[in-house]
Amino acid sequence: MIAERYLNAAILAIFFIVPAWALWANEPFTITLMTRAAIFALAAVGLNIALGLGGLVSLGHAVFFGIGGYAMGILAFHAQTVTPLMEWPFVIEGTKSMPVIWLTAIVLSALAALLIGHLSMRTSGVYFIMITLAFGQMFFFFSISWSAYGGEDGLSIWVRNDFPGLNTLQPIQFYGLCLAILCAVLWFTHRLARSPFGLALNAARQVPQRVETVGLNPTRLKLVAFVISGAITGLAGALFADLNRFVSPTMFSWQMSGEIMVFIIIGGVARLFGPVAGALVFVGLEHFLGGLSDYWLVYLGLLLLLIVLFGRGGVIGIVSGREKAHG
Amino acid sequence: MSFILLVEQVLNGLQFGIMLFLMAAGLTLIFGVMGLINLAHGSLYMIGAFAAAAVAGYTGSFVLALAAALAAAAIVGAIVELVVIRRLYDKDHLDQVLATFALILIFSEGTRWLFGSFPLFLDIPDYLSGPVTLPGGIQYPLYRLFLIVVGLLIAIGLGALITKTRIGIQIRAGENDREMIAALGIDISRLYTLVFALGAGLAGIAGALVGAIQSVQVGMGEPVLILAFVVIVIGGIGSMKGALIGAILVGLTDTLGGIFLPELLKLFTDPATATSIGSSLASMAIYILMGAILIWRPTGLFGARS
Incomplete structure (x- = not known):
């Protein structure tokens, strides 16, 4: 059995070696696939903060993914059509600048997470799952009926947005940007889990009553985790939209929420690299099985079922031989 | 805004709500008795609709199609319970969500494999098609009226089953204390399979009935499933009365909101x-309703107070 530490290093190494090979072999499509994996991993690392650390089974994280996507879509749409986003009470112009878009995506999805989390956390358990799912649908239907930004057809962006000092049209440069963000967020999550806040959150998940007796508010701890989680998934949404140069209501769909959750489960819940491994496996399966059969989701379903029924701990758990994540 | 339109829309909302009730009743029963959250309930709805469309295409009989929908969904439900669901009862909700999500993937893609991606059509039989004149001279489609009546009959039958029969007593006992009824010599796993098949059959019937006014296609179950979740969140999980009232509330809000919100806004702004804005708001109306009810009563209208 391999220690989880080495396994994590190996997973991370894949994110460096495969694109380097693809660059050498001139296979830009592989780089795009890896970019997709890195962005999915980022979205799932975000959800894992709520799900793994906070124990909040949110089936509505596509809301934040979609908000991030639309933040990018709407800002870039106004920039490419040279129309102001808003004229009153003050003028807001569109922008093609990634840092501005990212910040917008993070702030908006954090606000949405605050509102949704505040309402949903009045309940718990199954109610929480169903309510987050319902909020997801609410945003989904809203985006469909929002005809100013494409409605059901979505929005296309002609050229990828800019990042100072980089040529983001080069797949490898955009990939590097996504990977850097993923690594930074992984480091942040690692620090977060070991910070006083992370420890309190862990305790709030396990025994909320005890946390309350030492004078902390477990609901507030979970709400903060939910907001951080939503913000990270929102950032991933903005990157995903930029990768495809397209946003559509699909980003808000409940299948999206389900898939983000599936990444975590394939990899392993509450493990730092679980979502990363899961996203990698998912994109790999999507590419290879999808090439073999149009109905590859059947196999994904079977795999998922087997993991849930027999292999708690996901890929990392199976390989490292540890049922439960520690810490 | 005429009186006739109002009556028509109220009836449409009622019809939609009653069909949602058939879904929500199964979900709330399965959750109440087994403590299971079943995302694959929408797949059973879809299986019912496909079975009905296939049998109707083959035999031309609508009654046989409905029977096939009930049978197919109940049998698939029983098999799924025996093979997969049974192993999920003592797992946490996250595992239940994922396993049933996996079932959706398998059922949806499997159905696409069997029937292809194109929608099938299930025709309304001649004796149920055409309009009917209601008191007051209002013309209303006979089939939709039929849906309301059939749905209400099923609701009454279900109520009688749960309150009056021996099985019903066992189901209610199972909701309260599963160890005790096992100790009293009732085969609890058989009861669970039965409840799951019952819920599945209700979903299958709903799929077939609605399939005749919409197209029968892969993925038709999930939007209804999520609305059924909203219904039981509003009504209170595990409560049959809550499911009925919640379903009608959601059906009416959705239908009336789509018609009247734009009209209402026209009083304040240009058409x-x-x-x-009105249609955007209308598409969100039921979720706003849900949010409002949750703020007022976090466990739903008829849910157990925690």
């Missing part, structure tokens, strides 16, 4: 803006 174009009113239509676009």
